[in-house]
Amino acid sequence: xxxxxxxxxxxxxxxxxxxxxxxxxxxxxxxxxxxxxxxxxxxxxxxxxxxxxxxxxxxxxxxxxxxxxxxxxxxxxxxxxxxxxxxxxxxxxxxxxxxxxxxxxxxxxxxxxxxxxxxxxxxxxxxxxxxxxxxxxxxxxxxxxxxxxxxxxxxxxxxxxxxxxxxxxxxxxxxxxxxxxxxxxxxxxxxxxxxxxxxxxxxxxxxxxxxxxxxxxxxxxxxxxxxxxxxxxxxxxxxxxxxxxxxxxxxxxxxxxxxxxxxxxxxxxxxxxxxxxxxxxxxxxxxxxxxxxxxxxxxxxxxxxxxxxxxxxxxxxxxxxxxxxxxxxxxxxxxxxxxxxxxxxxxxxxxxxxxxxxxxxxxxxxxxxxxxxxxxxxxxxxxxxxxxxxxxxxxxxxxxxxxxxxxxxxxxxxxxxxxxxxxxxxxxxxxxxxxxxxxxxxxxxxxxxxxxxxxxxxxxxxxxxxxxxxxxxxxxxxxxxxxxxxxxxxxxxxxxxxxxxxxxxxxxxxxxxxxxxxxxxxxxxxxxxxxxxxxxxxxxxxxxxxxxxxxxxxxxxxxxxxxxxxxxxxxxxxxxxxxxxxxxxxxxxxxxxxxxxxxxxxxxxxxxxxxxxxxxxxxxxxxxxxxxxxxxxxxxxxxxxxxxxxxxxxxxxxxxxxxxxxxxxxxxxxxxxxxxxxxxxxxxxxxxxxxxxxxxxxxxxxxxxxxxxxxxxxxxxxxxxxxxxxxxxxxxxxxxxxxxxxxxxxxxxxxxxxxxxxxxxxxxxxxxxxxxxxxxxxxxxxxxx
Amino acid sequence: xxxxxxxxxxxxxxxxxxxxxxxxxxxxxxxxxxxxxxxxxxxxxxxxxxxxxxxxxxxxxxxxxxxxxxxxxxxxxxxxxxxxxxxxxxxxxxxxxxxxxxxxxxxxxxxxxxxxxxxxxxxxxxxxxx
Numbered sequence: 001x002x003x004x005x006x007x008x009x010x011x012x013x014x015x016x017x018x019x020x021x022x023x024x025x026x027x028x029x030x031x032x033x034x035x036x037x038x039x040x041x042x043x044x045x046x047x048x049x050x051x052x053x054x055x056x057x058x059x060x061x062x063x064x065x066x067x068x069x070x071x072x073x074x075x076x077x078x079x080x081x082x083x084x085x086x087x088x089x090x091x092x093x094x095x096x097x098x099x100x101x102x103x104x105x106x107x108x109x110x111x112x113x114x115x116x117x118x119x120x121x122x123x124x125x126x127x128x129x130x131x132x133x134x135x136x137x138x139x140x141x142x143x144x145x146x147x148x149x150x151x152x153x154x155x156x157x158x159x160x161x162x163x164x165x166x167x168x169x170x171x172x173x174x175x176x177x178x179x180x181x182x183x184x185x186x187x188x189x190x191x192x193x194x195x196x197x198x199x200x201x202x203x204x205x206x207x208x209x210x211x212x213x214x215x216x217x218x219x220x221x222x223x224x225x226x227x228x229x230x231x232x233x234x235x236x237x238x239x240x241x242x243x244x245x246x247x248x249x250x251x252x253x254x255x256x257x258x259x260x261x262x263x264x265x266x267x268x269x270x271x272x273x274x275x276x277x278x279x280x281x282x283x284x285x286x287x288x289x290x291x292x293x294x295x296x297x298x299x300x301x302x303x304x305x306x307x308x309x310x311x312x313x314x315x316x317x318x319x320x321x322x323x324x325x326x327x328x329x330x331x332x333x334x335x336x337x338x339x340x341x342x343x344x345x346x347x348x349x350x351x352x353x354x355x356x357x358x359x360x361x362x363x364x365x366x367x368x369x370x371x372x373x374x375x376x377x378x379x380x381x382x383x384x385x386x387x388x389x390x391x392x393x394x395x396x397x398x399x400x401x402x403x404x405x406x407x408x409x410x411x412x413x414x415x416x417x418x419x420x421x422x423x424x425x426x427x428x429x430x431x432x433x434x435x436x437x438x439x440x441x442x443x444x445x446x447x448x449x450x451x452x453x454x455x456x457x458x459x460x461x462x463x464x465x466x467x468x469x470x471x472x473x474x475x476x477x478x479x480x481x482x483x484x485x486x487x488x489x490x491x492x493x494x495x496x497x498x499x500x501x502x503x504x505x506x507x508x509x510x511x512x513x514x515x516x517x518x519x520x521x522x523x524x525x526x527x528x529x530x531x532x533x534x535x536x537x538x539x540x541x542x543x544x545x546x547x548x549x550x551x552x553x554x555x556x557x558x559x560x561x562x563x564x565x566x567x568x569x570x571x572x573x574x575x576x577x578x579x580x581x582x583x584x585x586x587x588x589x590x591x592x593x594x595x596x597x598x599x600x601x602x603x604x605x606x607x608x609x610x611x612x613x614x615x616x617x618x619x620x621x622x623x624x625x626x627x628x629x630x631x632x633x634x635x636x637x638x639x640x641x642x643x644x645x646x647x648x649x650x651x652x653x654x655x656x657x658x659x660x661x662x663x664x665x666x667x668x669x670x671x672x673x674x675x676x677x678x679x680x681x682x683x684x685x686x687x688x689x690x691x692x693x694x695x696x697x698x699x700x701x702x703x704x705x706x707x708x709x710x711x712x713x714x715x716x717x718x719x720x721x722x723x724x725x726x727x728x729x730x731x732x733x734x735x736x737x738x739x740x741x742x743x744x745x746x747x748x749x750x751x752x753x754x755x756x757x758x759x760x761x762x763x764x765x766x767x768x769x770x771x772x773x774x775x776x777x778x779x780x781x782x783x784x785x
Numbered sequence: 786x787x788x789x790x791x792x793x794x795x796x797x798x799x800x801x802x803x804x805x806x807x808x809x810x811x812x813x814x815x816x817x818x819x820x821x822x823x824x825x826x827x828x829x830x831x832x833x834x835x836x837x838x839x840x841x842x843x844x845x846x847x848x849x850x851x852x853x854x855x856x857x858x859x860x861x862x863x864x865x866x867x868x869x870x871x872x873x874x875x876x877x878x879x880x881x882x883x884x885x886x887x888x889x890x891x892x893x894x895x896x897x898x899x900x901x902x903x904x905x906x907x908x909x910x911x912x913x914x915x
Contacts, residue, residue, distance in 0.1 A: 557868070560868055560890065561795050561797075561798075562797070563890075564795070564797075564798060564868075564889055564890055565795065565797030565798055565801070567890065567893065568797065568798055568801035568802075568893065568894050569797075569801055571893035571894060571895060572801060572804070572805060572893070572894050572895070575893065575894070575895040577804065577805055577808055577894075577895070600890045604890065620875070
């Protein structure tokens with residue numbers, strides 16, 4: 001800091017001294033330049049003094065008798081006398097008479113000449129009523145050695161009237177020698193005198209005399225410099241003394257002083273002193289001036305240095321030291337000594353800084369103590385957590401021990417479960433039918449030896465596999481069954497036991513066999529866990545059935561032929577083809593015909609059943625007018641009904657009902673229903689037949705009787721094959737028990753429904769429903785029974 | 786006199802029909818199977834054939850096919866009958882020229898005569914119809 005101050009001080013000092021020197025030089029120059037003005041003034045004053053005294057003298061002399069008398073002889077003498085004594089400055093003295101002519105003059109050449117011939121000044125004084133004294137411009141006069149300026153005063157005669165003038169000439173050449181040369185100007189300086197119209201009336205260079213300063217410069221001086229001089233001259237003429245510096249022709253530097261004096265009342269002359277500029281330097285190089293300057297400089301340096309040190313001291317005391325103290329305090333605070341404070345004095349910036357610093361120190365102290373207390377808090381919390389964790393660990397240990405005990409128990413259970421499992425396995429393996437167990441997804445978990453053998457595969461091939469993938473099921477056309485339709489899926493979906501005798505299983509070798517399949521789902525808590533399937537190769541059963549059917553069919557056919565033969569001839573007899581019959585013969589024959597009819601009926605039934613069972617019952621659906629059919633059937637049955645003294649009430653529709661059905665088969669069904677109704681109703685009972693058709697439900701037919709009725713528990717058996725329900729009338733009625741079975745089958749093939757409702761002792765109602773059919777299938781498959 | 790061919794393998798039935806037809810005044814021919822029938826009427830066209838559908842050797846359908854009534858014997862009427870209605874053969878029978886299809890067990894010979902008379906008229910009064 002201090003060194004900086006020193007450097008700054010030195011710089012300042014250097015600048016100051018240089019400036020001082022410049023000012024000094026300027027001052028000296030100015031002084032020197034002003035000298036020229038003083039010179040000019042002096043010269044002017046000298047001239048003025050002389051001219052003024054000359055004028056006074058002339059005025060006095062104009063009162064002399066000799067002058068007034070205008071006597072030529074005495075005039076001249078007087079003039080000479082005057083010139084020697086009181087008018088030394090005049091070059092010539094002369095008397096102009098009241099006619100305006102020189103009456104006498106020292107310069108003889110002028111005698112007799114008109115004053116006007118010399119200039120306008122003489123006429124001027126003559127014409128002026130006041131006849132004030134006049135001064136001419138620079139003029140020439142015969143006999144005069146140089147240009148002159150004439151001064152004339154009026155002469156008054158004894159009466160006091162204007163009587164001409166008395167005057168004299170100031171030879172301008174004298175000016176130079178008398179005043180200018182004696183001016184003690186320095187070498188190479190000179191002076192010029194100019195009239196108030198800037199006509200040069202005196203100049204060291206005589207050729208310049210008579211020229212006007214206002215004329216353009218001809219000596220190579222620049223216009224600016226020339227104007228400068230002219231301007232200064234004008235100002236000087238106005239009374240304002242001037243000093244100027246300019247460049248003359250040839251590049252020479254000049255200094256000038258210009259002053260003017262009133263040499264004559266109303267007339268001023270300008271004195272212009274010209275000096276070379278180098279004169280200044282002469283002065284400034286003057287040892288004395290140099291010494292003065294140096295002393296000045298040194299004293300300035302010392303002063304500034306002193307001042308500088310004072311300032312430095314002040315700054316250090318008031319700014320640097322306090323700041324340094326703050327710095328030290330900050331360092332101490334950095335070492336966590338928060339009690340450190342900075343003393344401060346005053347309210348200035350440094351004081352403010354110190355105050356702020358102290359405040360900060362205080363806040364830091366507070367903050368630090370807050371931190372400390374918080375840390376203590378947290379540490380206490382941590383300790384608590386640690387102890388809690390230790391406690392938890394102890395608990396975990398206990399739990400671990402408990403779990404180990406549980407594991408032991410589990411192990412015991414496991415071995416027990418294993419024993420059970422082995423036992424179950426043994427059971428499964430010893431079952432005589434095919435057994436497959438799957439999980440809830442249908443993946444096989446168990447397969448017993450019978451199943452594997454029947455299917456011709458090894459257990460390891462299927463365990464874990466999806467059942468549908470490894471056990472192929474097809475229909476009788478060898479088309480694979482949709483997995484959704486398979487009993488295992490059905491059981492898993494519905495949670496119910498599902499059986500099927502429609503499937504064919506495909507062995508590994510590609511051959512198929514018909515299977516009876518029963519699946520039971522394993523349900524726990526309402527959710528299926530898996531399924532157990534038992535299946536059996538029913539090829540033999542099928543074959544047996546087929547054989548049975550074929551036998552029945554064949555037998556029926558074989559029976560039919562002779563039965564037909566009996567019918568033919570008995571009817572021929574009855575029809576009279578062998579002649580007229582006796583009543584008794586007819587009676588016997590009718591009985592035979594009756595039995596024969598029954599024979600044929602039974603044979604037909606059996607054949608139909610056989611056909612229905614083997615799926616060979618074929619419908620021949622046609623458009624059938626139902627009303628007409630009903631009427632026909634009822635008409636046919638009427639005989640039987642009337643024979644039993646029963647009534648039949650038919651409630652139908654009048655108009656035609658067109659349905660699609662196999663006429664003979666449907667006829668068979670309805671005939672069966674009505675004849676049953678009649679059969680199982682005692683004599684005198686009532687039959688009610690109702691039928692209706694609507695576009696949505698289709699055809700509905702009901703046959704109700706007032707017969708013995710059927711026990712509700714027997715109703716399900718009604719439509720089964722060979723079902724004969726024990727009732728008092730059954731022995732009388734006869735029949736194969738096939739009728740309802742067939743009727744049910746036929747209705748089923750029509751996609752219809754045949755139901756029965758009954759109450760013991762009250763009667764039975766059979767209801768037939770045929771749907772609105774566009775097409776009744778021609779061939780029916782044998783559905784499960 | 787109308788000529789009627791009876792094709793029926795059951796002798797009893799055959800006899801029955803023959804008896805009745807003759808009583809009614811028809812001329813009758815009998816065959817026990819289709820082949821025999823064809824041979825019989827090769828050069829002896831009947832007016833009507835009573836055809837049992839179910840026969841050994843050549844059954845009714847085969848006979849019809851061979852006989853080709855629609856094309857070859859358009860004037861001959863055929864009365865087909867069977868033990869039971871077998872719809873396929875029923876339709877086929879009609880297609881192949883049968884005019885009627887009866888269930889044997891449902892019709893007495895007398896009823897059959899009525900049908901025959903409907904087809905060819907009574908034996909004595911109407912001769913071969915054009």
